[in-house]
Amino acid sequence: MTETNRRDISWIFALLAAYFMLQVGVRLATSHSLDLDEAEQVFRSQWLAAGYGPQPPFYNWLQYTVFQLTGVSLAALSVVKNLLLFISYLLYGLTARLILRDKALVAIATLGLLTIPQMVFEMQRDLTHTVAVFFSASIFFYGFIRSLKQPSLASYLIAGVGIGFGLLAKYNFAILPAAALIAALADARLRPRIFDRRLVLTAVVALIIILPHLFWLKDNLDFATARTLEKMTASGHASYPAQVAMGVSSLALAVISFAGLTVAIFAIIFGKSLRPALGSGSQWTQLLERMMLVFLIGILLLIVFGGAAGIKDRWLVPMLFILPLYVCLKIEAAGVTTAKAFRRFMAVVAIIMIGVPAALYGSVAAARFTGHYERLNRPYAPMLETLRQQAEPAAILAGDSLLAGNLRQDIPGVPVLSVDYPGFSPDLSGRRPLLLVWLLPKDGSEALPPDMAQWLQTNLGASTPEALVIDKPYFYQRGDDRYRFGYAWVNQPG
Known part of the structure; x- marks a missing residue:
């Protein structure tokens, strides 16, 4: 030296x-997809609060401020x-x-x-x-x-x-x-x-x-x-x-x-x-x-x-x-x-x-050789793009905060709610259609998850809608490997 x-x-x-x-x-x-903490920041940046839950709010406040200046x-x-x-x-x-x-x-x-x-x-x-x-x-x-x-x-x-x-x-x-x-x-x-x-x-x-x-x-x-x-x-x-x-x-x-x-x-x-x-x-x-x-x-x-x-x-x-x-x-x-x-x-x-x-x-990126997929391999953005071709959602209810953050990243002007976080509950009256999206476990049920059905009944008085399935290729997929999402549309009454 x-x-x-x-x-x-x-x-x-x-x-x-x-x-x-x-x-x-x-x-x-x-990858364009978000991991757990990243998705949490995007999801919770929809509102400013003195507290958000088990973690103090410093990072949330900082990220909220930056998003206000630069966009999500x-x-x-x-x-x-x-x-x-x-x-x-x-x-x-x-x-x-x-x-x-x-x-x-x-x-x-x-x-x-x-x-x-x-x-x-x-x-x-x-x-x-x-x-x-x-x-x-x-x-x-x-x-x-x-x-x-x-x-x-x-x-x-x-x-x-x-x-x-x-x-x-x-x-x-x-x-x-x-x-x-x-x-x-x-x-x-x-x-x-x-x-x-x-x-x-x-x-x-x-x-x-x-x-x-x-x-x-x-x-x-x-x-x-x-x-x-x-x-x-x-x-x-x-x-x-x-x-x-x-x-x-x-x-x-x-x-x-x-x-x-x-x-x-x-x-x-x-x-x-x-x-x-x-x-x-x-x-x-x-x-x-x-x-x-x-x-x-x-x-x-x-x-x-x-x-x-x-x-x-x-x-x-x-x-x-x-x-x-x-x-x-x-x-x-x-x-x-x-x-x-x-x-x-x-x-x-x-x-x-x-x-x-x-x-x-x-x-x-190694998933294309190993077939082992991380959360960043999930094709959230292509899935949302396809669903928006069916209809433009006025609001979205996601099955969890990981999914909610990933969805909001690509549709920041629409309120995105999460079943696992009741702290964000904007007024949805007049907002229709409502898009419901959830992750489908491998070989699991394709039906609407019970907690989402309960949310609909409690908050909107809506009955269980028809559950549909959409799949998209993983990012860096091996062969024709695809990831599945469940979704449903609710045309809530005005």
Whole structure:
């Protein structure tokens, strides 16, 4: 690495900008269909609300705003996600630059995020709210470290914005600022930064940001938390010791899944020179260690006292995203030379930057050879195009939110309702015909699903219409493989 590059790390951000633009292009080239989280964003962007359900509304608000400016499109979805990811990496790099002297390690720490599967692959594949958590955590972490090292009104403000966004992204984000606060208080040298009067600004800014959602949350707490708690506490009829054992083992597996590849890559690129780093440390490594420890203790308390039995690896994003920076801080504390390791690491980065987009495209396009179809292979748009040739729907009722989002993408001017989400119920009087569409399971019944028949009776007083079937070739189909949809028309009375 040249001395010029050591002084100037802007090339890192240029490389990342090119990478995320590539990801936008790959997503647009892969399929016009939407996956679960993408479809949810399109479906729920039909209305603006203080809360939408089990996930806080930050990403929904952001996507709604962008759609209002640009119109509903896959491009708008993909650009928003990749812009958030780019800004997150940018802030992470700026944070690394604050506390690392070796610019090679700044580059390795920043690009080290690409070695975390949940972040480099899963966030691109479908996640949205987890992307918002990473974005918020990067803002908070930058403001937090800057407040400790170079305190200013702006740094405390940034930390407050990060907390506000984070609590609007996912509720488990709350453990991150709590862990940071406890970790800093444990260090006498950092304690004055916590008792600084400017911390009031952090709290006030965070409160202002989350206030609209808090008013909604107090009246909808069960609605907002029931699904998450159900996922976390799904231990069947297991005894308390068994539930705790399940929770602890799932946490251990989640940590290994999240951190294992990153640790392995660092071990390979630094080789034997990494060993001295394990026993080395600094004020900053100790701070991050305390943060991670408090975070893990918080999850363990949730397991022991909250009944959590299944911890997902992506839930660890608000804390373990600091892992590459932590390892680089340990390496610098040990005085390890980085020139050879940097060259090896950049070769790994090149493989990842080429391999991940190729894998994302290939997982869908390979269906023409394997016959294994993903949700992105489903031909929603051709199906809707054919049905619109029969009649132009004034409203659509979909069997689930995945289907609803996919339909709305191609007919944004028409209200699209979903049987599984009663929170959106526009006035349908005078809107006819009403199109009903549902997914047909393989070898399943072709009749109108009972929940749709019940919806029609309850909301429109309409009898069960004739159920019809339409099939269309999969995207990247093998042979003549086709996907089937059920549909029906209701000419509701005016």
